[in-house]
Amino acid sequence: MTRRPRSAPKSYHHGDLREGLVEAALAILGRGSAAALTLRAAAREAGVSPAAPYRHFADRDALVAAVAERGFAALFDRMRASATRARVSPERGLQEIAVAYLRFAMERPAEYRVMFGPELADRARHADLQQTSTRVFALLAEGIAGLQRAGRVRAGDAHAMALTAWALVHGLAMLALDGRAADGDLAALERLGRTATELLMFGMATPAAAVHSPSNTPARRRSGARVPRQ
Amino acid sequence: MTRRPRSAPKSYHHGDLREGLVEAALAILGRGSAAALTLRAAAREAGVSPAAPYRHFADRDALVAAVAERGFAALFDRMRASATRARVSPERGLQEIAVAYLRFAMERPAEYRVMFGPELADRARHADLQQTSTRVFALLAEGIAGLQRAGRVRAGDAHAMALTAWALVHGLAMLALDGRAADGDLAALERLGRTATELLMFGMATPAAAVHSPSNTPARRRSGARVPRQ
DNA sequence: ACCTGAACACCGTTCAAGT
DNA sequence: ACCTGAACACCGTTCAAGT
Numbered sequence: 001m002t003r004r005p006r007s008a009p010k011s012y013h014h015g016d017l018r019e020g021l022v023e024a025a026l027a028i029l030g031r032g033s034a035a036a037l038t039l040r041a042a043a044r045e046a047g048v049s050p051a052a053p054y055r056h057f058a059d060r061d062a063l064v065a066a067v068a069e070r071g072f073a074a075l076f077d078r079m080r081a082s083a084t085r086a087r088v089s090p091e092r093g094l095q096e097i098a099v100a101y102l103r104f105a106m107e108r109p110a111e112y113r114v115m116f117g118p119e120l121a122d123r124a125r126h127a128d129l130q131q132t133s134t135r136v137f138a139l140l141a142e143g144i145a146g147l148q149r150a151g152r153v154r155a156g157d158a159h160a161m162a163l164t165a166w167a168l169v170h171g172l173a174m175l176a177l178d179g180r181a182a183d184g185d186l187a188a189l190e191r192l193g194r195t196a197t198e199l200l201m202f203g204m205a206t207p208a209a210a211v212h213s214p215s216n217t218p219a220r221r222r223s224g225a226r227v228p229r230q
Numbered sequence: 231m232t233r234r235p236r237s238a239p240k241s242y243h244h245g246d247l248r249e250g251l252v253e254a255a256l257a258i259l260g261r262g263s264a265a266a267l268t269l270r271a272a273a274r275e276a277g278v279s280p281a282a283p284y285r286h287f288a289d290r291d292a293l294v295a296a297v298a299e300r301g302f303a304a305l306f307d308r309m310r311a312s313a314t315r316a317r318v319s320p321e322r323g324l325q326e327i328a329v330a331y332l333r334f335a336m337e338r339p340a341e342y343r344v345m346f347g348p349e350l351a352d353r354a355r356h357a358d359l360q361q362t363s364t365r366v367f368a369l370l371a372e373g374i375a376g377l378q379r380a381g382r383v384r385a386g387d388a389h390a391m392a393l394t395a396w397a398l399v400h401g402l403a404m405l406a407l408d409g410r411a412a413d414g415d416l417a418a419l420e421r422l423g424r425t426a427t428e429l430l431m432f433g434m435a436t437p438a439a440a441v442h443s444p445s446n447t448p449a450r451r452r453s454g455a456r457v458p459r460q
Numbered sequence: 461a462c463c464t465g466a467a468c469a470c471c472g473t474t475c476a477a478g479t
Numbered sequence: 480a481c482c483t484g485a486a487c488a489c490c491g492t493t494c495a496a497g498t
Contacts (some may be wrong), residue, residue, distance in 0.1 A: 034348045035348065113351075116408065117348065118264045118265065118343050120408070121343075121407070121408065121409075122409075123409055123410075124409075137410070144434075147434075153434050153435060153436065154434060154435065154436045154437075157425070160422060160425050160426070161429065161434055163405065163422065164402075164425070164426040164429050166401065166405065167404075167405055167426065168394070168397055168398050169397075169401070170401040170404060171396065171400040171401030171402075171404070172397040172401075174346060174397075174404065175393065177351070178346065178350070179351075179353055180363075180393075181393050181397070192390060192393065195390050195394070196390070196393075196397065199394050199430060200394075200430055200433070200434060201433055201434050202435050203429075203430070203432040203433030204374075204377075204430060205382060205383060205384070206381060206383065206384045207384075
């Protein structure tokens with residue numbers, strides 16, 4: 001958001017260079033890997049000199065952050081659309097959010113990698129990015145809070161639960177992009193995503209163990225009524 | 231593994247240059263970020279010319295792969311030690327594996343990032359890395375298979391379950407390194423890790439919902455007896 | 461067999477200069 | 480106000496040459 005502070009001044013020969021550089025970066029990511037995304041390559045793609053980007057971005061990381069922010073905004077839209085589409089059951093809705101997330105990662109792998117790449121390790125530098133990525137998390141947290149209100153998810157720290165859900169899908173996405181899961185097969189990854197979210201919803205433990213085992217009862221109680229704040 | 235094919239020939243002025251370069255790389259990662267790890271910097275640190283590394287590594291990515299392989303080996307040792315230490319209950323053992331994993335990521339953040347970085351996207355190029363990282367996964371898969379044999383974890387695809395567990399802790403580690411979880415506080419991350427693994431073990435659903443809700447029953451059945459292979 | 465020195469193309473970034 | 484041209488330090492990589 002806040003792409004430009006004031007009105008859009010169609011400066012620069014071809015329009016808005018800041019926008020043009022982000023588009024160029026997305027094009028580079030779309031056809032290559034994250035390593036190909038250099039400031040100079042983006043400038044070339046946009047048809048300007050290597051120094052021109054510095055009028056609009058403090059450094060290379062700032063361009064990367066802008067691209068990542070675009071990515072999070074697109075991911076947010078996908079997730080929300082998917083959630084409102086799947087009105088079968090609340091649980092199903094959360095599951096479809098996860099599937100939409102994984103689909104995004106598989107369709108735009110280089111862009112997804114950049115969204116979580118080391119360039120943005122100190123995220124305080126990029127306020128817009130921080131804000132947009134937080135919206136993705138908020139979507140998950142709201143979904144879980146809604147399930148709690150509906151009595152479908154146990155009481156407890158919705159924040160910790162949402163982080164757990166995010167970690168799960170993000171981890172699956174990364175393992176898939178690394179070729180460690182689903183082997184590049186989108187349908188397989190979607191199945192794995194549904195399985196994983198079901199496991200998170202209903203647990204891996206046998207129903208008998210969850211009820212009778214002495215070692216499980218306290219753990220279960222802790223993860224329920226008073227999940228520790230993180 | 232297979233650090234050197236034949237006997238260790240103490241060539242190069244200071245010993246074994248291949249080994250020296252890996253040590254240098256680890257030192258660089260230990261005091262800086264992943265961006266500081268360049269071939270030339272590693273060569274400088276090892277006291278050789280910029281071209282010398284090419285006697286031992288095909289390119290920069292090969293050095294990164296060797297460093298990552300070290301990381302996975304160290305992570306494997308930590309996880310296994312932690313699992314054998316926590317002999318309280320099998321579930322507890324799995325939980326302690328997760329905590330050991332998260333602790334490793336927090337203690338060696340740059341190294342952890344390199345282990346999952348984009349440089350190693352095509353992992354087929356680095357057979358040793360592939361093999362060692364697979365051992366980490368196998369440790370999780372064996373732990374879950376053991377829980378299944380003990381009747382503590384429901385029957386189903388142990389491979390999918392292990393991938394789910396790995397995705398969860400890997401996702402938590404990444405979110406923590408990105409400052410999105412636990413805010414740099416190791417103790418908070420350990421709590422979050424225990425909470426998350428408990429949620430995966432016992433589920434987020436209310437016990438009532440898991441048993442009575444009509445929409446959950448088929449889902450539960452699917453995630454249990456015959457989890458789809460991925 | 462292993463390393464050095466020099467070189468090439470490329471990158472991030474800066475800065476004076478142009479319009 | 481925005482962009483160009485030239486420059487600097489740095490990087491990955493190659494290759495002839497040294498020992």
